[in-house]
Amino acid sequence: MKSVQYDGAIYSVQNHESVLDALLRGGADVSFSCRKGSCQTCLLRAVEGEPGPDAQKGLRQELVDSAHFMPCVCHPDEDMVIAQPDLSQMFMPAMLSERTQLSPSVTRLRIEPARDLNWTPGQYINLRRDDGLMRSYSIASIAEVDYFLEVHVRRVDDGQMSRWIHDELAVGDFFEVQGPLGACTYREEFDGRPLILVGTGTGIAPLYGITRDALRHDHEGEIWVYHGGRTMDDLYLHAELGELADEHDNLHYVPCLSGDDVPEGIFAGRVTDRVFKEDHPDAAGHVLYLCGNPDMVYDARYYAIGAGVARADVLADPFESAYPYMPDDDAKLEAIAPDPELWEALDKGPKLRAILQDFYEATYEDPRLSPFFHNVTMQRAISKQYAFLAEVFSGEDNYFGLNPFNAHHWMIISDELFDYREELFEASVRKHGLPEHLVRRWMAFQELFRREIVKSTQRGLIMNGVEHKKEGFSVEEILIATICDGCMGEINEGDTARMHKRTGQLFCTECAATSATNEVGAPA
Ligand code: HEM
Known part of the structure; x- marks a missing residue:
């Protein structure tokens, strides 16, 4: 037996x-x-x-x-x-049970998977067609209440999958689904806390599900749902959300349109402006959900950190833009005005150096962060970071280094690791007693570069607008004077230097003579 x-x-x-x-x-x-x-x-x-x-x-x-x-x-x-079976990583057959056009460009699919799936709204599924084409869609329905798995699909003219779904997929057709995946969901431990849900386009689908889930759990705090779009057609759940808000005193629905034709009762402007500039300039203690256009999500993260939302309380759906991201560090940096108040609070330099000393001591001890700094001396890390931040805050030119995109182009850094590093950074800043509003402003500034730094695959190095992906070295003419990564001497504008394409390190002609076989800068 x-x-x-x-x-x-x-x-x-x-x-x-x-x-x-x-x-x-x-x-x-x-x-x-x-x-x-x-x-x-x-x-x-x-x-x-x-x-x-x-x-x-x-x-x-x-x-x-x-x-x-x-x-x-x-x-x-x-x-x-x-x-219990773990089906989250596996595909299973599923059938389209019902479809409804919610607006000229958005269709609602109700899907019946072959087996019971235990999903929570806000999670997502991967939908795969016979030929292997696959896309992710966030779930709008509640398993226990709605029975069907529901997703909303916008027709994108050059989107293969969305055109197939809109034009060809019929009720009764089979395809495959994988999931549920992701953790952008309502959690009972949030009960009593104010929730802010911000979505654009079909990003409202998971937020609609999360809102209904919170209400079903008798969520006691205030719930703010913001839906942004350009035209009324984009606000395709306007009636449903309006009705839900009428039924629940703690639910506030705020539609926002950034187009020209904005009917009465709708906020005219960008959804992030309404959320953070008008309604919640101080959002400390709030839980924030962000779903939809990646530009909006990155924008909202920046405002959220400035408004005092804790990083752990920002839940964003994890989709990356379908279009390759081209960095615009230079434009971002140029758009940032100097911050004399912060610079003064940093004693015009010495306090910034002390903060960075603390931060990098912790970083070099940290098991998750220290491997990135293999072959980078702490002194170099501090002086580069000091020069970068001092230039931004004081407005004086003194940074000769790579912009954030190129500095981190080969590093695989998740959102979670980015948050982890920022928490460590913030702890060092707070230790030196800066006032709260300056801490938030500084942390929000760093948040601006999440998109340049967070990625799941390595990117090439961008030089003069061209991406260089290959390994090895190239010879570059130096456009702005910089420091040699070998001898730390100056490389003048117009000089040639050899650049390691992966790490971005630059070597003056003298150092280049010996550095060709010396692979530096990669983590262990
Ligand atoms: C998890 C997050 C991050 C990690 C693991 C990380 C790691 C690193 C490493 C290893 C270097 C040294 C590269 C070298 O010297 O070859 C570096 C350089 C730098 N990082 Fe980060 N970083 C992170 C986030 C940030 C953020 C948020 C900012 C700014 C807002 C930033 C700004 C810089 C700058 C300005 C440099 C100097 C670039 C140069 O060497 O010329 N980093 N970072």
């Missing part, structure tokens, strides 16, 4: 019994249907022990590879530890 451990209890499997029989006999709450290994309803996962080939017959390879099996036809030869 063998035993299986499932959900904290141990069940003995008699010789004639299947694992499913043993679980049911022992009172385990498991779903099942055909009991002969065909419907896959009872699918479970082996954490320890072998289920045997019969129990995996007919399963898709990805299910077999991840140790899923059918307990109804499993007669184990050894003790097992088993668990």
Whole structure:
């Protein structure tokens, strides 16, 4: 007789019994249907022990590879530890059950997956068509209430998937879904806190679901829902959100249009201006949800940090723009006015140096951040960062270095790691007793460069507007005087220098003579 451990209890499997029989006999709450290994309803996962080939017959390879099996036809030869299936990484068939045009450009799909999916609104699914084309869509519905998985799809003229969905996909058609994925969801621990939800375009779909989920949980704090667009057609849930707000005293719906023709009752202007300049200039303690156009999401993050929202309280859907991002550090830096008040508070330099000393000491000790600084001396890191920030805050030209995009172009840095670094930075700033409004302003400034720095794959180095992706070195004519990364001597404007394409390090002609074989600057 063998035993299986499932959900904290141990069940003995008699010789004639299947694992499913043993679980049911022992009172385990498991779903099942055909009991002969065909419907896959009872699918479970082996954490320890072998289920045997019969129990995996007919399963898709990805299910077999991840140790899923059918307990109804499993007669184990050894003790097992088993668990609920983990379908989040796998594709499963799904059928389009219903479609409704919500506006001229947005259609609502109600989807029935082949198996129960336990999703929370705000999560997303990947939808895959027969030829492998795949796109991510955020979920607008609540599993327990709505039954169907609901997504909203905007027709994009040059978007292959959205054109197929709008023009060809019919009710009853099958495709595949993967998920649910992501964590931009309502959490019960937020109860009582003010929530701000900001969406543009179909970014309102997950926010609509999150709002209904919060209300369903009798969320006690205020809930502000902002939907931004250009024309009334973009506000395709105007009536639904308006009705919901009428029914709940703590729900405030604010439609915003940035186009020319703005009807009465709609805010005329950008949604982020309304949120942070008019309604919530101080948003400390608020939970912020951001979904939609990546430009809006980055913009809102900047304002949010300036308004005092904690980084951990910003929940954004994780989609990257479909269009490759071209940095505009120079324009960003030029648009930033000097900050004499902050510069004064930093004693015009010495306090900035002391803050950076603290920050880099912590960074070089930190197991997650220190590997990036392999081969970079702490003194170099401090002096470059000092020169950069001193130039921005004082307005005086004294930074000869790479802009943030190029400085970090080869580093894989997630949003979460960026937040982690910024928390460490903020702690060093606070230690030196700057007033709250200056801390926020400084941290918001750094937030401006998230988009240049956060990425999931390496980018090339951009020089004179051209991206250089290859490894190795190139010879560059220096347009602005800078410092040699070998001897720290000056390289003058008009000189030639050799540049390592991945790290962006520049070597004067003398150092270049010896540095060709000396790979510097890469993390261990
Ligand atoms: C997780 C976040 C970050 C990591 C891991 C990181 C890491 C690094 C590393 C390793 C270098 C040294 C490159 C070298 O000397 O070869 C560097 C340089 C630099 N970083 Fe960051 N950084 C982060 C965020 C930021 C932010 C938010 C800013 C500014 C707002 C920034 C501004 C700079 C600047 C100005 C340099 C000097 C560029 C140069 O070497 O010429 N970094 N960073």
